[in-house]
Amino acid sequence: MSIIDLMSMAKPNLASRERILAKLRGRDLVNCFQCIKCTSGCTALKLLELKPHEIEKLVNLGFVDELSSSDIIWTCVTCLKCVQRCPQKASPYHVIIALRNLAVEREAKVPEEFMKAVSRVLETGLAETFQDVVSRKMETFNRKSLKLPMVYAPKESFQTVFLKALEER
Amino acid sequence: MPKIGVYVCHCGLNIAGVVDVEKATEYAKGLPDVVVAKHYTYMCSGPGQRMIQKDIRGNKLDRIVIATCSPRMHEETFRKAIAEAGLNPYLVEIVNLREHVSWPHAHEPQQATEKAKALIRMGVARVRLLESLEKHRVSVERSVLVVGGGIAGIQASLDLANAGFKVCLVEKAPSIGGRMAQLDKTFPTLDCSACILTPKMVDVGKHPNITLVTNGEVLDVKGFVGNYEVSVAKRPRFVDETRCVGCELCTQVCPVKVPDGFNEGMSQTRAISIYSSHAVPKVAIVDPRCCLRLKTKRKEVCGKCAQVCEAKAIDFEQQPETLQLKVGGIIIAVGSEVFDASQMPETGYRRFPNVISSIEFERISDTAGPTGGKILSPKSGQPPKSIVFVQCVGSRDRRFHEYCCRIGCMVSLKQAILAREKMGQGVSIYVCYNDVRSFGKGYEEFYRRARDLDINFVAGIPSDVRGSPDGSLYFDVFERGTNKLLEMHAGLVVLANGLVPNSDLSRINELFHASRSADGFLLEAHPKLRPLESSTAGIFLAGACQGPKDIPDTVAQASGAAAKAIDLLLSGEIELEPLKAIVDNDLCSGCRVCESLCPFVAIEMKRDGEALRAEVIEVMCQGCGLCSAACPTGAVRIQQYESKQVLAQVRTACVGAMAGGG
Numbered sequence: 139m140s141i142i143d144l145m146s147m148a149k150p151n152l153a154s155r156e157r158i159l160a161k162l163r164g165r166d167l168v169n170c171f172q173c174i175k176c177t178s179g180c181t182a183l184k185l186l187e188l189k190p191h192e193i194e195k196l197v198n199l200g201f202v203d204e205l206s207s208s209d210i211i212w213t214c215v216t217c218l219k220c221v222q223r224c225p226q227k228a229s230p231y232h233v234i235i236a237l238r239n240l241a242v243e244r245e246a247k248v249p250e251e252f253m254k255a256v257s258r259v260l261e262t263g264l265a266e267t268f269q270d271v272v273s274r275k276m277e278t279f280n281r282k283s284l285k286l287p288m289v290y291a292p293k294e295s296f297q298t299v300f301l302k303a304l305e306e307r
Numbered sequence: 308m309p310k311i312g313v314y315v316c317h318c319g320l321n322i323a324g325v326v327d328v329e330k331a332t333e334y335a336k337g338l339p340d341v342v343v344a345k346h347y348t349y350m351c352s353g354p355g356q357r358m359i360q361k362d363i364r365g366n367k368l369d370r371i372v373i374a375t376c377s378p379r380m381h382e383e384t385f386r387k388a389i390a391e392a393g394l395n396p397y398l399v400e401i402v403n404l405r406e407h408v409s410w411p412h413a414h415e416p417q418q419a420t421e422k423a424k425a426l427i428r429m430g431v432a433r434v435r436l437l438e439s440l441e442k443h444r445v446s447v448e449r450s451v452l453v454v455g456g457g458i459a460g461i462q463a464s465l466d467l468a469n470a471g472f473k474v475c476l477v478e479k480a481p482s483i484g485g486r487m488a489q490l491d492k493t494f495p496t497l498d499c500s501a502c503i504l505t506p507k508m509v510d511v512g513k514h515p516n517i518t519l520v521t522n523g524e525v526l527d528v529k530g531f532v533g534n535y536e537v538s539v540a541k542r543p544r545f546v547d548e549t550r551c552v553g554c555e556l557c558t559q560v561c562p563v564k565v566p567d568g569f570n571e572g573m574s575q576t577r578a579i580s581i582y583s584s585h586a587v588p589k590v591a592i593v594d595p596r597c598c599l600r601l602k603t604k605r606k607e608v609c610g611k612c613a614q615v616c617e618a619k620a621i622d623f624e625q626q627p628e629t630l631q632l633k634v635g636g637i638i639i640a641v642g643s644e645v646f647d648a649s650q651m652p653e654t655g656y657r658r659f660p661n662v663i664s665s666i667e668f669e670r671i672s673d674t675a676g677p678t679g680g681k682i683l684s685p686k687s688g689q690p691p692k693s694i695v696f697v698q699c700v701g702s703r704d705r706r707f708h709e710y711c712c713r714i715g716c717m718v719s720l721k722q723a724i725l726a727r728e729k730m731g732q733g734v735s736i737y738v739c740y741n742d743v744r745s746f747g748k749g750y751e752e753f754y755r756r757a758r759d760l761d762i763n764f765v766a767g768i769p770s771d772v773r774g775s776p777d778g779s780l781y782f783d784v785f786e787r788g789t790n791k792l793l794e795m796h797a798g799l800v801v802l803a804n805g806l807v808p809n810s811d812l813s814r815i816n817e818l819f820h821a822s823r824s825a826d827g828f829l830l831e832a833h834p835k836l837r838p839l840e841s842s843t844a845g846i847f848l849a850g851a852c853q854g855p856k857d858i859p860d861t862v863a864q865a866s867g868a869a870a871k872a873i874d875l876l877l878s879g880e881i882e883l884e885p886l887k888a889i890v891d892n893d894l895c896s897g898c899r900v901c902e903s904l905c906p907f908v909a910i911e912m913k914r915d916g917e918a919l920r921a922e923v924i925e926v927m928c929q930g931c932g933l934c935s936a937a938c939p940t941g942a943v944r945i946q947q948y949e950s951k952q953v954l955a956q957v958r959t960a961c962v963g964a965m966a967g968g969g
Contacts, residue, residue, distance in 0.1 A: 173741045177785035179770020183792060223653055223770055225704035
């Protein structure tokens with residue numbers, strides 16, 4: 139017996155669901171009883187229409203492939219409110235991260251900004267590059283003019299470890 | 308030579324679905340001294356029992372082995388059955404093929420059958436060494452201690468007292484009534500809580516068979532079923548109960564204001580006060596932590612209450628009293644507590660004054676409460692334009708309490724209906740719910756009544772409640788039915804706090820040896836078949852101390868527990884299991900190891916000429932076996948579990964394992 143999403147004609151893929159469950163290293167996802175507390179408080183809901191409770195249910199039903207190739211999983215701003223407040227410890231955040239990892243494994247389309255951030259970390263060791271600051275008197279400062287210590291690019295060993303960690307996931 | 312009968316039960320497919328019962332029976336036939344071996348679908352059924360009885364008579368069997376479920380389930384059933392057939396009831400050995408074999412080894416039927424055979428072989432080896440035993444009869448006290456004076460304790464006490472038993476009801480608060488006394492109306496009939504409770508409270512106060520101890524505490528419990536010795540402390544009220552007439556003149560003159568606990572701290576009372584308007588006994592009490600005289604311990608300080616009291620009831624020198632009671636049974640009815648929502652910061656409780664708990668709403672709604680029954684926002688003192696009820700606070704939540712509180716939904720429905728009835732159409736009322744569980748008699752109809760009254764149900768729980776500086780509250784809720792994010796504004800948010808185990812339960816657990824379940828409440832002896840008893844004989848459970856409950860269920864359980872206590876005590880004597888320790892006087896060296904170990908204080912040292920000898924007080928002994936295991940000379944034995952009987956089993960197990968190539 140099986141179900142079909144009549145809106146998109148999608149069929150559940152239970153093998154993909156198992157992969158997500160394996161990535162979560164626990165089965166708390168299946169405890170979600172749809173109280174919708176996560177979506178009520180989701181930071182990414184109002185602008186980007188992320189509905190964590192829907193993601194929980196879709197993964198539970200096995201509609202994982204559609205999610206891992208969709209844009210919506212990349213809208214989570216990782217504020218972790220859902221982790222903290224979920225009464226069933228089903229934590230949509232962890233599910234979303236697992237879906238993102240699955241998307242990368244499957245070489246699905248990953249938003250450009252995420253890829254940029256990864257290469258930035260690889261090259262500079264920092265998630266954001268340094269920017270000049272402007273004071274109230276409209277003077278521009280940078281690290282050198284503020285006499286802050288120089289930050290050096292990471293060593294090669296860091297890059298090796300970082301790349302390895304990315305591959306292991 | 309003994310003549311042994313072996314009976315293997317299928318337990319439907321519970322055992323036979325895994326264990327090959329025919330093979331096991333065939334195997335049993337080949338064991339020494341086994342005369343009969345049979346298998347049957349349900350050995351515990353009438354035909355099953357009659358089959359065993361017929362064989363006992365026909366084949367002159369004198370030892371029986373029954374391979375079936377756990378002895379905790381049916382040992383007593385089979386003992387009765389073989390006693391009816393004329394055999395001593397202690398000549399039966401139960402082999403547990405269900406909990407020990409078929410259930411844990413469901414996926415390995417072959418090995419399960421081998422294990423079943425081995426256990427039957429061990430049972431046969433043991434049963435031949437069993438001895439006939441007789442039950443002891445002891446007399447019991449025809450009186451009961453009831454701990455806790457909420458509706459559960461009140462109902463149990465009245466039932467027992469009306470049946471002619473003497474009852475001592477101990478309550479820690481200054482008045483009986485408990486949580487129910489704090490409620491305004493009760494679901495699903497909207498009876499006024501005080502109207503149905505107060506007459507019962509008065510009955511308790513007046514009943515000739517009930518000794519009421521308020522402001523009390525159980526200090527110590529000794530003894531055993533039917534013969535408990537209890538000491539109860541009565542803390543001083545500093546008011547003579549026999550003189551005080553409850554006129555409250557003292558309260559009017561007392562200069563010290565204190566938060567009123569009965570009103571959940573939402574109003575103030577004085578350091579000398581009467582607990583509530585319906586209090587039983589209606590006697591004033593002095594709070595020694597706040598009273599100026601008692602704090603300073605100086606005779607010239609204050610004393611206004613004593614000057615004004617016409618009955619001369621105030622006694623600053625009153626001392627604690629201790630009562631010694633002898634009771635046959637004990638009913639624990641200490642109730643539960645309300646979940647403290649400040650542990651859940653997202654609810655805004657204690658951060659925003661207009662977020663209140665369900666019990667606080669009850670006090671606001673009650674005409675005897677701090678607002679005289681008007682529903683007002685605590686911050687502004689004005690009636691709110693909209694009220695939102697939020698469900699499942701602290702319950703169905705794995706961070707706090709996993710269980711369903713069983714009352715939250717109905718409490719919110721009731722409070723929403725009360726708010727609508729009191730405030731008319733001028734207020735919008737919303738209930739943010741998860742699932743509405745209206746399971747009881749008349750409850751679903753009550754839910755429909757709420758919808759009839761224009762109460763809006765929002766399927767979704769807010770993530771957090773936020774407050775504006777003017778005291779109004781707002782929050783977002785994603786609604787399941789509309790698939791839309793709603794922004795809600797409320798003048799008052801009422802939380803449906805769950806019920807949590809009473810903080811006194813760890814003390815209760817120590818005093819009465821009443822165990823607790825994983826959720827923290829007291830554990831019943833069997834979840835389905837013995838819900839009113841604790842695992843300790845003679846100790847019964849009533850009300851929310853055993854698990855969250857509404858009033859109808861609490862009253863039902865309290866009456867049930869009272870009936871159980873009557874069942875125990877009515878005949879004036881009870882039978883005790885003979886599985887006790889016995890001491891061989893010739894072997895006892897008087898080393899006192901057993902005396903120091905016995906958890907039931909059942910061993911006394913007696914002087915026998917020059918030497919000391921241990922002696923077992925039979926009624927106290929629970930047959931746990933600690934003494935027997937520790938005795939260096941082997942002088943202490945446990946009947947039915949003597950070394951020779953147990954070792955025969957062990958030996959047979961080993962021999963069989965070696966023969967099987969182990």
